[in-house]
Amino acid sequence: xxxxxxxxxxxxxxxxxxxxxxxxxxxxxxxxxxxxxxxxxxxxxxxxxxxxxxxxxxxxxxxxxxxxxxxxxxxxxxxxxxxxxxxxxxxxxxxxxxxxxxxxxxxxxxxxxxxxxxxxxxxxxxxxxxxxxxxxxxxxxxxxxxxxxxxxxxxxxxxxxxxxxxxxxxxxxxxxxxxxxxxxxxxxxxxxxxxxxxxxxxxxxxxxxxxxxxxxxxxxxxxxxxxxxxxxxxxxxxxxxxxxxxxxxxxxxxxxxxxxxxxxxxxxxxxxxxxxxxxxxxxxxxxxxxxxxxxxxxxxxxxxxxxxxxxxxxxxxxxxxxxxxxxxxxxxxxxxxxxxxxxxxxxxxxxxxxxxxxxxxxxxxxxxxxxxxxxxxxxxxxxx
Amino acid sequence: xxxxxxxxxxxxxxxxxxxxxxxxxxxxxxxxxxxxxxxxxxxxxxxxxxxxxxxxxxxxxxxxxxxxxxxxxxxxxxxxxxxxxxxxxxxxxxxxxxxxxxxxxxxxxxxxxxxxxxxxxxxxxxxxxxxxxxxxxxxxxxxxxxxxxxxxxxxxxxxxxxxxxxxxxxxxxxxxxxxxxxxxxxxxxxxxxxxxxxxxxxxxxxxxxxxxxxxxxxxxxxxxxxxxxxxxxxxxxxxxxxxxxxxxxxxxxxxxxxxxxxxxxxxxxxxxxxxxxxxxxxxxxxxxxxxxxxxxxxxxxxxxxxxxxxxxxxxxxxxxxxxxxxxxxxxxxxxxxxxxxxxxxxxxxxxxxxxxxxxxxxxxxxxxxxxxxxxxxxxxxxxxxxxxxxxxxxxxxxxxxxxxxxxxxxxxxxxxxxxxxxxxxxxxxxxxxxxxxxxxxxxxxxxxxxxxxxxxxxxxxxxxxxxxxxxxxxxxxxxxxxxxxxxxxxxxxxxxxxxxxxxxxxxxxxxxxxxxxxxxxxxxxxxxxxxxxxxxxxxxxxxxxxxxxxxxxxxx
Numbered sequence: 019x020x021x022x023x024x025x026x027x028x029x030x031x032x033x034x035x036x037x038x039x040x041x042x043x044x045x046x047x048x049x050x051x052x053x054x055x056x057x058x059x060x061x062x063x064x065x066x067x068x069x070x071x072x073x074x075x076x077x078x079x080x081x082x083x084x085x086x087x088x089x090x091x092x093x094x095x096x097x098x099x100x101x102x103x104x105x106x107x108x109x110x111x112x113x114x115x116x117x118x119x120x121x122x123x124x125x126x127x128x129x130x131x132x133x134x135x136x137x138x139x140x141x142x143x144x145x146x147x148x149x150x151x152x153x154x155x156x157x158x159x160x161x162x163x164x165x166x167x168x169x170x171x172x173x174x175x176x177x178x179x180x181x182x183x184x185x186x187x188x189x190x191x192x193x194x195x196x197x198x199x200x201x202x203x204x205x206x207x208x209x210x211x212x213x214x215x216x217x218x219x220x221x222x223x224x225x226x227x228x229x230x231x232x233x234x235x236x237x238x239x240x241x242x243x244x245x246x247x248x249x250x251x252x253x254x255x256x257x258x259x260x261x262x263x264x265x266x267x268x269x270x271x272x273x274x275x276x277x278x279x280x281x282x283x284x285x286x287x288x289x290x291x292x293x294x295x296x297x298x299x300x301x302x303x304x305x306x307x308x309x310x311x312x313x314x315x316x317x318x319x320x321x322x323x324x325x326x327x328x329x330x331x332x333x334x335x336x337x338x339x340x341x342x343x344x345x346x347x348x349x350x351x352x353x354x355x356x357x358x359x360x361x362x363x364x365x366x367x368x369x370x371x372x373x374x375x376x377x378x379x380x381x382x383x384x385x386x387x388x389x390x391x392x393x394x395x396x397x398x399x400x401x402x
Numbered sequence: 403x404x405x406x407x408x409x410x411x412x413x414x415x416x417x418x419x420x421x422x423x424x425x426x427x428x429x430x431x432x433x434x435x436x437x438x439x440x441x442x443x444x445x446x447x448x449x450x451x452x453x454x455x456x457x458x459x460x461x462x463x464x465x466x467x468x469x470x471x472x473x474x475x476x477x478x479x480x481x482x483x484x485x486x487x488x489x490x491x492x493x494x495x496x497x498x499x500x501x502x503x504x505x506x507x508x509x510x511x512x513x514x515x516x517x518x519x520x521x522x523x524x525x526x527x528x529x530x531x532x533x534x535x536x537x538x539x540x541x542x543x544x545x546x547x548x549x550x551x552x553x554x555x556x557x558x559x560x561x562x563x564x565x566x567x568x569x570x571x572x573x574x575x576x577x578x579x580x581x582x583x584x585x586x587x588x589x590x591x592x593x594x595x596x597x598x599x600x601x602x603x604x605x606x607x608x609x610x611x612x613x614x615x616x617x618x619x620x621x622x623x624x625x626x627x628x629x630x631x632x633x634x635x636x637x638x639x640x641x642x643x644x645x646x647x648x649x650x651x652x653x654x655x656x657x658x659x660x661x662x663x664x665x666x667x668x669x670x671x672x673x674x675x676x677x678x679x680x681x682x683x684x685x686x687x688x689x690x691x692x693x694x695x696x697x698x699x700x701x702x703x704x705x706x707x708x709x710x711x712x713x714x715x716x717x718x719x720x721x722x723x724x725x726x727x728x729x730x731x732x733x734x735x736x737x738x739x740x741x742x743x744x745x746x747x748x749x750x751x752x753x754x755x756x757x758x759x760x761x762x763x764x765x766x767x768x769x770x771x772x773x774x775x776x777x778x779x780x781x782x783x784x785x786x787x788x789x790x791x792x793x794x795x796x797x798x799x800x801x802x803x804x805x806x807x808x809x810x811x812x813x814x815x816x817x818x819x820x821x822x823x824x825x826x827x828x829x830x831x832x833x834x835x836x837x838x839x840x841x842x843x844x845x846x847x848x849x850x851x852x853x854x855x856x857x858x859x860x861x862x863x864x865x866x867x868x869x870x871x872x873x874x875x876x877x878x879x880x881x882x883x884x885x886x887x888x889x890x891x892x893x894x895x896x897x898x899x900x901x902x903x904x905x906x907x908x909x910x911x912x913x914x915x916x917x918x919x920x921x922x923x924x925x926x927x928x929x930x931x932x933x934x935x936x937x938x939x940x941x942x943x944x945x946x947x948x949x950x951x952x953x954x955x956x957x958x
Contacts, residue, residue, distance in 0.1 A: 092758045166938075173942040178693050178757045182892050183938045189889050190934035193927050308889065312695075312765055319762060352773035359766020363759040364752055 032244040035327055036237045043233030047226030063222060068341065070229040070297045072334045077236045077290035079317040079329035081283040084243050086315070087323035088252065089279045090259035091176075095184030096287050097311035098191050099159035101301065103288025105195075106158055108208035108301040109142060110151030111219070115212050128210070129203045139201045148215060155292040156285045163284030164277065171273035171280075176262070185308050192306035207302025208295075219296050232293045236330070239286045243326050246282065255279055316355070319362050322369025331370055445516060448476045452515050455491065455532050456498040464538060472545045477553045480546050482515040487542040491515065492529040503529065547574055551581045556590050563593035568626065570597070572605030596622050600630050609639045616642070620649035623656050624800060660800035665918050671807040673914025674814040675876070677907060678869035679887040680894035681818060684906040685862030686742075687895055689838050690855065692750055693761040696768035697891060698884025699775075700863045703741055704734035704870020705879045706775060709784045724789040727871055734867040741771075742863025746856045754855075768884070776881040786874040806875050813872050821865065822903055834858050838901070893937050899947030909948060913937075 046061050046069065053060040078100050085091040112127040121131040125138055144150040166187060170180060198204035217224040246252050257265045258272055266272045295301045304310075314333075321332020336358070343351040366373060451470050458464040471479045485491045485502045492503050494512070501512040501521070509523040534542075550562035559581075566574055578598040585591040599615035616634060619627045628650065635646035679701060686694045694700075708730040715722050715729070722729070745767055753760045788806055795804040825831040836844040837854045845851045870883075877883060890913075898909025913933055920929035944950065 092761070169939070169942045173945055175941055175945045178761065179896060179941060179945060181693075181758065181761060182896055183941050185889060186893060186934045186938055190931045190938075193931050193934075197927055309885075312762075315762060316766075349773070349777060352769045352776075356766040356768070356770035356773070359769065360749055360763045363756075363763040363766075364749065367759070 029244070029248065032241060032326075035330075036241055039233050039237035039240065043230040043237070046233075047230050050229075051222060051226055063225060066229050067225060067297055070225075070232050071294065072337045073229075073232045073236050074290045074294035074297070075314075075317065075337055076330040076333040077232075077239050077293070078287050078314055079321065079333040080236070080239055080243060080326065081286035081290065082314050083318045083323055083326065083329040084246065084283045084286070085276075085279050086318060087325070087328070088247055088255050088259060089276055090262070091276060091280065092178075092181045092315065093184045093280075093283075094181045094308060094311050094315065095188035096283070096314050097308075098184075098188035098306055099163060099284040099287035100291035100294070100314075101191070101195075101303075101305035102159045102162065103155045103291030104295040104301040104305060105202060105208070105291075106145075106151055106154040106288070107292035107295045108211075109145040109154075109202075110148060111211040111214060111296060112208050113142070113146040114214065115210065118212055119210070127203070127208070129198075129206065130201070133198060135201075142201070152292070155288050159284040159288035159291075160281050163281045167277045167280040168273075171276045174273075185311070188306050188311055189308050192303055192308070195303035195306060203302070205303065207300060207304075209300040209302075211296065211299055214296050219299065225297070228293070228297050232297070235289055235293055239289070240326060240330070242282070242286075246279070247326065251275070251278075313355075316359055316362065318369075320358060320366070320369055322371030322373075324368070325371045328369050328371040335370070445478065448474055448479055449516060452479070452482055452500050453498070455486075455500050456493045458532065461533070461535060461538060464532065464534065465541060468538070468541055468545055472548055475549065475552050475554065477549055477555070477558060478516050480549055481518060483542050483546050483549075485515075486532060486534060487539050489531055489534065491532050493532060494524060495528055495530055500532075501529075544573070544577060548577050548581075551577060551594070552584070556587050559585075559587075559590045560593055563590065563597045566597040567593070567600050570600035570604045570630065572601055572607075575601050575605060575607075600627075603630055603634045609642050612637070612639070612642045613645045616645045616649050620652055623653050625657060627653060657800065663799075664801055665922070666915060667801060667803065669915030669918035670811060670911060671914070672918055673911035674811040675873065676890055676894050676914055677818065677910035678810070678814045678872055679866075680891040680898075680906055680910055681814075681821060681903070682862040682864070682866035682869060683891045683895050684898075684903055685821070685865065686859055687892070688900045688902065688906065689834065690858055690862075691757065691900075692754075692859065693757055693764065694750075694859075694862070695761055695765040695888065696745065696771060696884075697764075697863075697866055698886070698888035699768045699771040700738040700742060700866035700884070701870040701873060701887055702775065702879075702881065702884040703738045703771070704730075704867030705786065705874035705877075705883055706779060706784070706870075707734040707737045707867065708871045708874040709779070709786050709879055712786060723787070724791060726787075727789060727792075727875075730871045731868050734871045735864040736867075738867025738870070739860040739864030742866075743856055743860040745863070746859040750859065751852065751855065768888075772881045772884070779881070781881060783878040783880045786879050788875055792875060810872050810876065817865065817868065818903070818907055824861070825903065830854075830857065893934070896947055897937050897940060899949035902947075902949040905947055905949035 046066055049057075049059055050061045050063060050066050055062075078096060081099070082093060082096045085093055115127065117124050119128040119131075121128055123131050126135060130138070145154070166184075170183065175183065194200055195202055195207075196205055202208065211219050213219065214224065214228075217227075219225075219228075247255065254265065254270055254275055258270075258275055262272055265275075291301075291305075313336075317333040317336045318329040319332070320336055321330065322328030336355075339354065340351060343354055362369065368376070448471070451467065451474060454467045454470070455464065458467055468483070471483065482491060482500075482502065490503050491500060492510075493500055500515055501524075502515050502518070504511040504513055504520075509525050510529065511520050512522045512524055513519065514521050547562065547566070550558055553559050553562070566578070575598060578594055578601065582591060582594045582598065585594055596618055599618040602611055602615040603619075612634065616631065619631060631646045631650045631653065635643050635650060637643045637646065679698075682700065683694065683697050686692050686697065708727065711730040711733060712723070712726045715726050745764070749763050749767065750760060753763060792806040792809055795802060797803070825834065833844070833849050833854050836847070836849060837851050837858075841851055844854075873883070873887075877886070894909045894913060895906055897913065898905030898907070916936075917929050917933050920932055923929075924932060941947075
């Protein structure tokens, strides 16, 4: 069965994408580490860090696409899963600081000493172990998604109502994490990381390794998603998106189908967050902001929802635009982003990928039309 | 009523109402102050009497002068008497004039004993001190409290009573007995009686008198009688201690009642803010089913309209400032309504039936509007003033009510009522409801559904605009103003039930009151988190809100 899963997952397109990502994972850090700075193919460290960040975003967008593009659940709270994964990683990194903090306390992170706490809160136990932290990266977002989804899908909360309560969820978490009493560093979040697995997070080699891990993680997530959507289950998922009631009447347990996709998606988002934190060096409650989660939606929409390559392209393209705009014309970034939202929904319902593939389709039909010498109505394929 | 969708006619005739209400509620004292101002006896008369200190050779002469001052009953003498008690009232030997002296070294500054203005300087040798002794000091102290307690200005008498109440002194009882008998103003008289009761408890009068005093304090209630009663409850006399304990229990019980009342008021106040923010959304989301994420920005536009109107008034017609909100209301409605109309015609109408896409597109619009406002008006908070009739506060019992909050509560209810009327009683409202219930049928009946959609959306946005006018009075007017309300507004509408204005009203008030009741126990942030979690759970139980629409429209 697993072979079958893999076989279907690795169809021709998916192999190419996964291979391309693996090549990026290998070549970028190598070029950064080995090529001299003057070499035209040398990738500077800051560019590598930036692209690494984009890849994390791409993974988050991919996770969202799995539920939105394939299952029709528009989650406006995916940033919450991302941030929770990030916090789990951040907690591990905090424990690794040890006595090198400002207060030099071997167990308590600085902010707890500052708050005059005497003991480590119970939910920080175990985070000094990497394997445990990684487990939590998957487990915490997954559990939240499971509990939330279990209630929401069972009560048949769907459409915009679901979107609004996912937004409320991330908003509530935002407020909660801002509180110092929560024990996650309050407003400042977790930062000043030193080591990951014994290697300094600042070192060039570690950065290269983190970049490679991110690219490989994205490739893995892509293969998993590809396997899911190409399986029988994936077909049902799409049918839930297109005709939920009908699917239910046929006899599928729609809520279970949705729940599975939601939990997997949340876990992927959590991993993305965990890879994000050591690369940017900080995690704070701002990541829970509802606006962040909505931005993820636009990455997915711009790239093309309902395709797996789309969100990756979208996340990278939009964030590249953001980096460029906020540096060159800081005033105009929000105009550009706002316009992007409007333009994408009005003119590009299938995103960049949809545009390209419909362009290809049109080309092909035109050629066929030439061959058969028959005129087709232009734009037939582009229409819904 | 005409088929106009513009419900702002009524608040326009408002400006004279607030003044009346303030007068009514803050009672006679404020009226007295406003009309008469401070009252003084003839200044020259007092000056002549004070000048007599110069001729006073014996202590008995000084006492006589003090008595004469008291008989004038002019509070302007209080400073001179206090200075006399401190030994800083002096006579200039050359002409026998009386001054208050200031400064420690030569030459001393000479102050007029009544106006306290500096009139000259003199060396210490040119002056001689008016001699006093301890018995005179006591006399002066009594005279000062007697003067303030007998002041012609009721406000000063009231203040004096309150001072005595907070620092009860057994020696004042006799004076108080005198003024209680003379006092005409019942409010001040009551304050005197209460001050006397406080003084009695700190004296060594009989137990019966003390128990009476405890009863008086019990009847007064309030937080500040508690320390006095607590002291009394440790008294040696069992009867007094017992009475004090009973009184404490009774006062605390009433305080709890008042604090619950205060919480309810805060809750209603918060609820009315939520109602204002959500009510436009109840139209666009509730009636039309359009997720308008730019709703908060419509509120923001209204607030900035108020700012622009006030700026204009400040610069060109400062006299109209008190009417600025009334002027801003229709303008804000038009500005936000027009923005809504453009949005509906330009974007939303292409997205009907695709709610998730609508959500994204309107979010984009909200970003653009925020940035546009930031570019035009700058990223910092803008100052929007309170008109005079909206500032200040008053108390009912232990309830502190700020006037601007009261107006916002009233305003939100008025807006709600007008909106309800528009929906139920006007032709436009009828068409709106028809389109909501059955679009194809409404269309076949000759209703131009696209325009009904457009104007419904404009109405919802316009209402958000006038909400912005009200919210500009209590919140920072910044480009982020709308962001703070959008999630709360959606919560209210979803909680109350989509498509039902009453649901929005009940939802807003319930959430407001619940939030304020949780706050004392959980803190503001945690209270808000609880409310959010509660709504998330509530939606699971009742996915269509408190007042769900029944029938076929649910599935569409």
